[in-house]
Amino acid sequence: MRTGGRAATFGLEDVVRAGVAIGLVDLTVQGVADALGVTPAAVYRHVPTRSALERLVGEAVLDGLVLVDHPEDAVVAHLVDFACQLREFILRHPGSAQYFMRLFPNGPSGVRLMEHQMAALGRRGFEPSAAMVLSSGIATLAIGAAFAEQERAVAHLDTQATEAAWAAVAGSEVIRTAAAEIPPHTPEDYFVLILTAAAEGLVAQVPAGRPFTLPAPGEDR
Template sequence: MRTGGRTATFTLDDVIAAGVRIGLVELSMQSVADALGVTTAAIYRHVRSRSALESLVGEAILAELHLVDDPAEPLVPHLVGFAGQLRRFTLERPGCARYMQRLFPRGQSGIRLLEHQITALGRRGYDPAAATVLSSAIATTAIGATVAEQDRAALLGSPAVDEALAAMAGSELLRQATAGIPQHTPEDYFVFVLTATAEGLVAKLPPGGPIPESRAAL
């Protein structure tokens, strides 16, 4: 913001705070500059690139995520609960799931979350390496499912959805298949998929067991 011929001062913290308010979907050097009432050149004096800005804002957003672990909770419910916490947090913060999907961890907030989950699995009999493999597999599945859910929600009411439904309606087999699927919510489906995923992963990588050595097993 310019007043009296002078440029208002701002800090890197102001840049990050503006970015968090804007959100990761609409984040850009220009949007932050507009929010602060300055030029993009002024933003570049604090942040070297759009990618660096995304990392700063993404880590600030992830700092708000505090995973909850009940040590008495059995392994599979714990893993599904961990996935559910990721889903709920990222659904409320558009762009966050895709941020995590592209590269994770990028900074201290991501490292803190990964360390938390490694510690939680350590209480359930996993060494750090196995805990990293297991938690990463669950997180990858959860985040991927959440990104897909957000993309589908963004298409609701669009011609693309009407075209897809019309195409399905033209298949007798698909009509029979969909008629046999019980009513369910996106969360119901998420829990179903993540429960099956967790059960399969635990069967392949049980507490105290070695990490499978073959590429096919991984």
């Protein structure tokens, strides 16, 4: 930390660059100040609050997410691929799931991603309102599932907690028998299964060719 002498010259871009290097999980104003060799007060001259810093850094991180649309994919396959791209990005950028959950979209990077996905669904015949609902629904499920996967990976590092969890499962014959019947699979396999089912259900509820409407109570789509 800088404690005296002439103040260092730095700008907002330097603050954001330092924040990205630190990462969203460990991001603090103090950490950015330390990285830049200045005081927290100097950082606050560029970003008024911790939340503002998180938004700027979060948007800079999201700027690296470039969604790819495969035009030959039908709508369900497209939505699952979109979810898988989000999952891969989140797993590579710890803290991005929390940012998505709290603040998305809250800047140009988030808007770019939403518009890209809405345009991809528009090319598949969906009205803008329906495309927004589908995009948001799949994104919400994908982000939550990826975040849970990250949390489980962290929990597995805690040997004591892992042993306790396995002991609880081993004590239930019902769970133990059911688990033995499930074929070997990866976290990605499970993710694709859940998101495929969700995408099929959402598309059935939000069909192409008409604006989104909520069904009346008891009404079938």
